[in-house]
Amino acid sequence: MDPRIRTHAEVIVDHSTRIESGDNVVISMPAVAEDLAVALHELLGDRGANPVYLNNSERASRAFLRASDDEDFETPAHRLALFEEADAFVIARGGPNVSEQGDVSPETNAAYRRAVRPVLDERLEKRWCLTQYPSSGHAQLAGMSTEAYENFVWDAVTLDWEAQRDHQARMVEILDGADEVRIRSGDETDVTMSVAGNPTINDYGEHNLPGGEVFTAPVRESVNGRVHFDLPLYRKGKEITNARLRFEDGYVVDHSAEQNEDVLTGILDTDDGARYLGELGIGMNRSIDRFTYNMLFDEKMGDTVHMAVGNAYADTVGEGNERNESAEHVDMIVDMSEESTIEVDGEVVQRNGTFVFEDGFE
Amino acid sequence: MDPRIRTHAEVIVDHSTRIESGDNVVISMPAVAEDLAVALHELLGDRGANPVYLNNSERASRAFLRASDDEDFETPAHRLALFEEADAFVIARGGPNVSEQGDVSPETNAAYRRAVRPVLDERLEKRWCLTQYPSSGHAQLAGMSTEAYENFVWDAVTLDWEAQRDHQARMVEILDGADEVRIRSGDETDVTMSVAGNPTINDYGEHNLPGGEVFTAPVRESVNGRVHFDLPLYRKGKEITNARLRFEDGYVVDHSAEQNEDVLTGILDTDDGARYLGELGIGMNRSIDRFTYNMLFDEKMGDTVHMAVGNAYADTVGEGNERNESAEHVDMIVDMSEESTIEVDGEVVQRNGTFVFEDGFE
Numbered sequence: 214m215d216p217r218i219r220t221h222a223e224v225i226v227d228h229s230t231r232i233e234s235g236d237n238v239v240i241s242m243p244a245v246a247e248d249l250a251v252a253l254h255e256l257l258g259d260r261g262a263n264p265v266y267l268n269n270s271e272r273a274s275r276a277f278l279r280a281s282d283d284e285d286f287e288t289p290a291h292r293l294a295l296f297e298e299a300d301a302f303v304i305a306r307g308g309p310n311v312s313e314q315g316d317v318s319p320e321t322n323a324a325y326r327r328a329v330r331p332v333l334d335e336r337l338e339k340r341w342c343l344t345q346y347p348s349s350g351h352a353q354l355a356g357m358s359t360e361a362y363e364n365f366v367w368d369a370v371t372l373d374w375e376a377q378r379d380h381q382a383r384m385v386e387i388l389d390g391a392d393e394v395r396i397r398s399g400d401e402t403d404v405t406m407s408v409a410g411n412p413t414i415n416d417y418g419e420h421n422l423p424g425g426e427v428f429t430a431p432v433r434e435s436v437n438g439r440v441h442f443d444l445p446l447y448r449k450g451k452e453i454t455n456a457r458l459r460f461e462d463g464y465v466v467d468h469s470a471e472q473n474e475d476v477l478t479g480i481l482d483t484d485d486g487a488r489y490l491g492e493l494g495i496g497m498n499r500s501i502d503r504f505t506y507n508m509l510f511d512e513k514m515g516d517t518v519h520m521a522v523g524n525a526y527a528d529t530v531g532e533g534n535e536r537n538e539s540a541e542h543v544d545m546i547v548d549m550s551e552e553s554t555i556e557v558d559g560e561v562v563q564r565n566g567t568f569v570f571e572d573g574f575e
Numbered sequence: 576m577d578p579r580i581r582t583h584a585e586v587i588v589d590h591s592t593r594i595e596s597g598d599n600v601v602i603s604m605p606a607v608a609e610d611l612a613v614a615l616h617e618l619l620g621d622r623g624a625n626p627v628y629l630n631n632s633e634r635a636s637r638a639f640l641r642a643s644d645d646e647d648f649e650t651p652a653h654r655l656a657l658f659e660e661a662d663a664f665v666i667a668r669g670g671p672n673v674s675e676q677g678d679v680s681p682e683t684n685a686a687y688r689r690a691v692r693p694v695l696d697e698r699l700e701k702r703w704c705l706t707q708y709p710s711s712g713h714a715q716l717a718g719m720s721t722e723a724y725e726n727f728v729w730d731a732v733t734l735d736w737e738a739q740r741d742h743q744a745r746m747v748e749i750l751d752g753a754d755e756v757r758i759r760s761g762d763e764t765d766v767t768m769s770v771a772g773n774p775t776i777n778d779y780g781e782h783n784l785p786g787g788e789v790f791t792a793p794v795r796e797s798v799n800g801r802v803h804f805d806l807p808l809y810r811k812g813k814e815i816t817n818a819r820l821r822f823e824d825g826y827v828v829d830h831s832a833e834q835n836e837d838v839l840t841g842i843l844d845t846d847d848g849a850r851y852l853g854e855l856g857i858g859m860n861r862s863i864d865r866f867t868y869n870m871l872f873d874e875k876m877g878d879t880v881h882m883a884v885g886n887a888y889a890d891t892v893g894e895g896n897e898r899n900e901s902a903e904h905v906d907m908i909v910d911m912s913e914e915s916t917i918e919v920d921g922e923v924v925q926r927n928g929t930f931v932f933e934d935g936f937e
Contacts, residue, residue, distance in 0.1 A: 266632060277620040280619075291599040291601065
C-alpha cells in the first residue's frame with residue numbers, strides 16, 4: 214500500500230473527524246478505494262472505534278435507480294437507523310467511471326434524493342468527512358495520468374492544515390459581522406447579497422478533505438443580480454457549461470446553460486429550496502492549482518468564488534435567519550482571476566484573486 | 576455481465592428471500608462480487624425494495640481486528656440498528672484470497688464474535704440467504720480455473736429448486752417420526768443416534784444457496800460409536816484431514832486427525848457443547864459433483880453425510896428435547912459412495928449413495 218494512503222487515513226481520523234474510543238463510524242467508499250478503507254479500519258481498531266463499511270458503488274446505485282419506479286421511493290428505515298446510531302461518517306469519492314450515473318434521469322435522481330433527505334440530514338449532524346480517492350475515473354476526467362493525479366490528490370489532502378486555517382481566518386474576520394457582499398466579474402456577473410447574521414465557516418480540511426475555503430449562507434431572499442458561472446460543473450456524468458442564473462429577491466427567475474441546460478433545469482426544479490442560494494464560498498487553497506472537473510477540489514481553488522443553489526448548512530445560518538432547505542446542494546464556480554472584485558459593505562476585499570490582506574493587492 | 580449472474584440474483588430475490596415491495600434489504604458482498612450486487616440492486620429497484628450495500632472486505636476486517644484491543648470490543652450500535660430495521664439479508668462469500676484472515680488470532684476472532692453476537696442473532700431472525708460468488712480465491716482453493724469454478728457455482732445455484740425440494744421431501748418423510756439412525760461406512764465408521772422428536776429441515780436453496788440437504792439434530796446424549804470423516808475440512812486457513820471421533824452417550828471421548836489435529840482439539844475444547852453433535856445432515860445435491868473445500872457446497876454433495884459438533888439449530892430441536900448449545904458449529908463429512916449404508920429404525924434407506932426411493936437401489 215502506498216504510504217500516503219495511511220497518511221491520508223490519519224488526517225481523516227485525527228484531524229477531520231477526531232475519532233475517539235467507542236465511536237460508531239460509517240465508512241462509505243467505492244470498491245477501488247479499498248486500500249484507504251483498510252487503512253481506516255486499522256486506525257479505527259487502534260482507536261477502539263467501530264466501523265460499518267458501505268460499498269459506495271455507482272454501478273449498483275445506477276442499476277437500482279434505473280429499475281425503480283420513482284413513485285416507490287421511500288425513506289429506507291434501515292439506512293436511517295444506521296446513521297442515527299453513528300457518531301461519524303467518512304465518505305470517499307472516486308470510482309472507475311465518473312459517467313456511471315449518466316443515464317439515470319434527473320427526475321429519478323431528484324425523487325430519490327427527496328426520499329433519502331432524512332438520511333442526509335442525519336449524516337450532516339454527525340462528525341463527517343467527504344474526501345477523494347485518486348481513481349482512474351477522476352484522473353481521466355481531469356485529463357491527467359493516474360500517477361500524476363495520485364500526486365495531486367495526496368498533496369492536496371496532506372496540506373499543513375493549521376497554517377491554512379490561519380490564512381483563511383483573515384477572510385472569516387472580514388465576513389463575520391458584515392452585511393452586504395457584492396461580486397463582480399467580467400460583463401456578466403454582478404450580484405449582491407446579504408450575509409448579515411450568518412456565521413462564516415473556516416474550512417481547513419474537516420468536512421471536506423481537501424478543504425481550503427471560507428463559506429457562509431446568503432440571507433435567503435437577499436440575493437439580486439446575475440451570475441455567469443464560467444467554470445463548468447460536472448453533474449452525474451454530464452458537464453454543464455456556462456450556467457447563467459438571474460436572481461430576484463433570492464429566487465432564480467431565469468437560468469440558462471450552454472451545454473446540458475436540462476440538467477440544470479432538473480436541479481432547480483427539485484424543490485422550492487433549489488431555486489435559492491444555500492452557500493457563498495471563497496476558494497483559498499492555492500495548492501489546488503488546476504481545474505479538475507471535481508467540485509471537491511475546484512471550489513477550493515485560489516482566485517475563485519462559488520455559489521450553491523439548494524440546501525444551506527445549518528451552521529452557516531444565524532439565529533433568527535431562515536435556513537434554505539432543499540434536497541439539492543449544487544456548487545457553481547466563477548473565475549475571479551481577471552476583471553473581478555469582491556466588495557464587502559462597499560469595500561473591495563479581493564481584486565483579481567488577490568485578497569486585501571495579501572501582498573500585491575492594489 | 577455474465578447472464579448467469581442475473582439468474583443467480585433472481586434466485587436470491589424471488590426464491591431464497593422472497594423480496595417484496597417496501598422490504599429493507601441489506602446486501603453484504605466482497606468487492607469482487609460487484610456484478611452480483613449490481614444485478615441484485617436492479618431487481619430490488621424493480622420490486623420496490625430498498626438496498627443498503629455493505630462491503631464485506633476481509634482485508635478491512637483483518638486490519639481492524641489486528642489493530643484492536645480485544646478488551647475494547649462492544650456491540651456496534653449502528654450495525655445492530657441497521658439489522659433491526661432490515662427485513663432481509665443477503666451475504667455472498669468469495670474474496671480474492673481465502674487466507675486473508677489467516678493471521679488474526681483465534682482469541683481476537685472469538686472476542687469479536689461474542690461482541691457482535693446480538694447482530695448475528697438479529698440477522699438470523701430475518702429472511703436471509705448466504706451464497707457464493709465464484710471468485711479467484713475460492714477457485715484456487717478448489718484447484719480449479721476461475722472459469723471452471725464459475726460454471727460449477729452458477730450450475731449449483733440455478734438448480735430447479737422446486738424439483739429438488741420434492742426429491743428431498745422423500746428423505747424428510749423417512750426421518751420425521753423416526754427414532755434410530757445408524758450410519759456405516761468402510762471399516763471405521765459405525766455410529767448410531769436417535770433423532771426422535773427432532774424435526775428434519777428440507778434445505779432447498781433458501782438460507783443457503785446452493786441448498787441441497789436435509790438435516791436435523793441428534794438427541795444430545797444418544798450418539799454412540801465412531802466416525803472417520805474421510806473428506807477434509809478447511810478451518811480458518813488450515814486443512815484438517817481424516818478426523819476421527821468416538822462418541823459415548825453423545826460425548827466425544829476420543830479424537831484424532833492426520834493433519835492439524837491441534838486445530839480439531841481447539842474446536843472440541845471451545846466449550847462443553849462443542850463435544851456433542853448439533854447436526855446430522857444428508858447431502859442430496861447431485862449437481863455438486865466435486866469436493867471444493869467450501870462447506871457451503873461440500874455438505875450438500877450427493878453421496879455424503881455430515882455431522883457437526885457444536886450448536887444445534889433451534890428449529891431442528893423438538894419440544895421436550897434438549898438443544899445442544901455451543902459457540903462452535905463445525906461440519907465434517909463422510910463419503911457414502913462406497914461400502915456405506917444409512918439405516919433408519921433398522922431399515923436400509925441408502926446404500927452406497929443411492930436412496931431407497933431412487934432407481935438402482937438394491
